[in-house]
Amino acid sequence: MRIAMIGTGYVGLVSGACFSEFGIDVVCVDKDEVKISRLDRGEIPIFEPGLDDLVANNVRAGRLTFTTDLKSAVKDADAVFIAVGTPTRRGDGHADLSYVYGAAKEIAEAMDGYTVVVTKSTVPVGTGREVAKIIRETRPDADFDVCSNPEFLREGAAISDFMRPDRVVIGTESERAQEVMRAIYRPLYLIETPIVFTTLQTSELIKYAANTFLATKITFINEVADLCEQVGADVHDVARGIGLDGRIGRKFLHPGPGYGGSCFPKDTLALVKTAQDYKAPLRIIETVVDINDKRKKQMAEKIISACGGSVSGKTVAVLGLTFKPNTDDMRDSPSLDIVPALQAAGAKVKAYDPEGMREAREMLPDVEMCESAYDTMDGADAVSIVTEWNEFRALDLERAKKLMKQPVMVDLRNVYNPEDMRKAGFEYVCVGRGTTEAEAPK
Structure with a gap:
């Protein structure tokens, strides 16, 4: 199993490191060359207890790498997680989805074979449908499914929240995508973590409602x-x-x-x-x-x-x-x-x-x-x-x-x-x- 994590902010870096701890090969992608260089040197750009050791251990084991090359990371990935920022848009209070949609277009151009595209960023209802539309328009021949998999991480306790969550929420109508997501989260299934499968819209709304x-x-x-x-x-x-x-x-x-x-x-x-x-x-x-x-x-x-x-x-x-x-x-x-x-x-x-x-x-x-x-x-x-x-x-x-x-x-x-x-x-x-x-x- 190979994952590409688009974005090395709080959600992307923590999630990528934790997935690699599951034994999955993870490539974290970011356009910020300075940030990637720092991560390659073992410098963690955010403070989160335990994250520095978690990253170091999995980099040493060869399961976690960092790159600015989105195309190479996505090309070999079974699942691509979008974990870019969704800040409040200036002027109207809506979430700014430009980074999400930009990532979707680049992912579409780089995909090779069946790929599950997962929105990990917090996004409003309907975003997953729009991501799927962007991918289809960019690559009509693409073989893919879109999932919603919101994060529920508390800053300061993010690693324990990821490793021992109250639940995992996954929004998709595709049985094929469900199987991929079950494989990714298998370590949590084995410890009887509730895995909640819903529609895309429901999953997106669960995060905001919580x-x-x-x-x-x-x-x-x-x-x-x-x-x-x-x-x-x-x-x-x-x-x-x-x-x-x-x-x-x-x-x-x-x-x-x-x-x-x-x-x-x-x-x-x-x-x-x-x-x-x-x-x-x-x-x-x-x-x-x-x-x-x-x-x-x-x-x-x-x-x-x-x-x-x-x-x-x-x-x-x-x-x-x-x-x-x-x-x-x-x-x-x-x-x-x-x-x-x-x-x-x-x-x-x-x-x-x-x-x-x-x-x-x-x-x-x-x-x-x-x-x-x-x-x-x-x-x-x-x-x-x-x-x-x-x-x-x-x-x-x-x-x-x-x-x-x-x-x-x-x-x-x-x-x-x-x-x-x-x-x-x-x-x-x-x-x-x-x-x-x-x-x-x-």
Whole structure:
């Protein structure tokens, strides 16, 4: 079995490395010559725990290679996975499918013999049909089938998610293509992973429905957190109380500054646009998108309020810049709204992130980037935890208090216990843990 993986971004590189770990020969293709050269030297362009060793081991075994030559990679492949980017299109919010369609045309020109073309990228309903149309128009004699095989990888846990998934979803109406996909995923079938075969359209929609549902859970608990602050309730107890209900589940019920990353923001927006195009609007998801956009800005107001209502001339330390821990991904991170809002209010911002500094320097050029959490807090009037990296969970609070001008912490991830922080002498502000009993509205 031989696979060509078109695209060496997050999805393509992780998927290619994991498929090679299954014992399949995988060629990862990218037009970026610099990236391919780096990969050939063993340099991994993204941070994902365990990925560097996984790539190195399979390159050493001869099962994983990298190239810019799409034609040679596709020519000998049994299956070709399209794993290129589908960013939000400027101006209208739809997914930009130009990279997917461009790859489809190049694949058609390079195919030799029966080939299964698989969309691994997150794409709107109908994309697979369009990919098949492009291939037929480019190569009327081509022998192929198109499948949809969406990924469900969490950044920071992508390898375990791939190797031990909750399910594998495959959309195709072709028995021949099903057999190829069963062979590719045979190692997962042997450990009794559910393999869900559907139509193309259904598979494409499953991916969007999954991500938007999770984004909705995050948004729901964030709004409940706001209510908890007003009535004196604890959002964590509320989340546990409802999450123990098997119909609801405990995951994605942790309050914070809003969702970010490479998936939820663009996928919620893309599904909203698709639903509007088909005149079946998803009002809940439209509201989720709106609330999440506003929430990030509200978190800046929370920090300003903790500083006495003004940060003009003050220094705010920000711990964590990536959208979540264990990744260097800055895409749509809450910090990209929070930090500029603080600066616009007159604050000087110092920041530190364990893995996101290189990208953050480009996206937040006016921020003083520091070498450690303690360097960041030195001389600060307040500190805010924006991303819950493990190294921020056990800060030396006495040291922090001595470094800061004022012992003020705004914990947007609820890392610390409010009572412990008060005993340590901090003015502590968190999310959704009300401290006063509210009077009933009249």
